[in-house]
Amino acid sequence: MIKIEHLSKSFGKFAALKDINVHMRQGQAISLLGPNGSGKTTLIKSILGLVIPEKGNITINGQSVKRDWSYRSLIGYMPQIGHYPDNMTIDQVFALIKEMRKDTHDYDEELIRGFQLNKLGNKTMRSLSGGTRQKVSASLAFLFSPSVYILDEPTAGLDPVSSELLKEKILKEREAGKLILITSHVLSDLEGIASHIIYLQDGDLRFYSAVEELQAATGEEKLNKVIAHIMKNESRVAKTIQ
Ligand SMILES: Nc1ncnc2c1ncn2[C@@H]1O[C@H](COP(=O)(O)OP(=O)(O)OP(=O)(O)O)[C@@H](O)[C@H]1O
Numbered sequence: 040m041i042k043i044e045h046l047s048k049s050f051g052k053f054a055a056l057k058d059i060n061v062h063m064r065q066g067q068a069i070s071l072l073g074p075n076g077s078g079k080t081t082l083i084k085s086i087l088g089l090v091i092p093e094k095g096n097i098t099i100n101g102q103s104v105k106r107d108w109s110y111r112s113l114i115g116y117m118p119q120i121g122h123y124p125d126n127m128t129i130d131q132v133f134a135l136i137k138e139m140r141k142d143t144h145d146y147d148e149e150l151i152r153g154f155q156l157n158k159l160g161n162k163t164m165r166s167l168s169g170g171t172r173q174k175v176s177a178s179l180a181f182l183f184s185p186s187v188y189i190l191d192e193p194t195a196g197l198d199p200v201s202s203e204l205l206k207e208k209i210l211k212e213r214e215a216g217k218l219i220l221i222t223s224h225v226l227s228d229l230e231g232i233a234s235h236i237i238y239l240q241d242g243d244l245r246f247y248s249a250v251e252e253l254q255a256a257t258g259e260e261k262l263n264k265v266i267a268h269i270m271k272n273e274s275r276v277a278k279t280i281q
Pocket residue numbers: 050055073074075076077078079080081082
């Protein structure tokens with residue numbers, strides 16, 4: 040579904056992504072992990088066409104992201120920080136985005152109702168708390184029932200109830216066979232959601248494996264323990280999972 044081949048991106052002399060090769064398939068929930076600055080957002084933005092890599096190819100359903108931006112309608116993107124016109128109300132933001140996506144009228148408003156944003160429709164974006172802003176971003180990512188979700192730190196800033204609600208929604212979409220790419224530093228949030236892990240470090244793809252495979256290789260069950268084990272014993276585990 041998303042194929043990335045020999046992708047490299049530098050900012051000046053700094054190499055943010057180095058020869059990345061990944062094939063992401065429908066039905067996978069891939070957790071993109073790695074330390075701060077390891078290249079996760081740069082990879083996501085390359086898929087979205089928001090960052091232009093100097094080398095390599097990305098195709099979505101065989102269509103290159105370089106020539107034609109229509110592939111973006113397949114993707115629901117939740118950015119780390121959503122930017123919206125300050126003077127617009129929540130209702131106006133949803134109306135504007137729907138107006139821009141006239142190709143579909145089949146809206147998924149489950150999150151809007153779940154987060155009770157329908158009761159805050161007259162509030163301006165300027166007046167919203169960080170968490171409520173996140174709820175708007177999440178609701179927009181799910182609004183058009185896309186085939187692919189790209190979620191950058193989706194639960195950051197959400198209260199525990201809202202975070203659970205969002206996780207349940209992600210799981211439901213995974214069970215519906217969608218492709219989900221998700222970054223989070225809160226590994227417990229990915230427990231039970233992630234089917235695969237991509238681990239980036241210093242712009243290198245260290246591994247891309249099924250969670251079950253990593254659990255078997257490390258002898259650990261919980262995701263945070265699996266990742267901690269791999270980080271401590273990287274070269275030995277890498278041999279097992281390759
Ligand atoms: N527009 C830019 N100009 C210069 N350097 C950039 C730019 N965008 C990213 N970088 C650098 O590229 C590297 C990778 O950044 P990126 O945002 O992809 O990391 P990340 O893994 O998403 O980090 P985090 O976990 O903190 O969100 C960092 O060193 C960052 O400073």
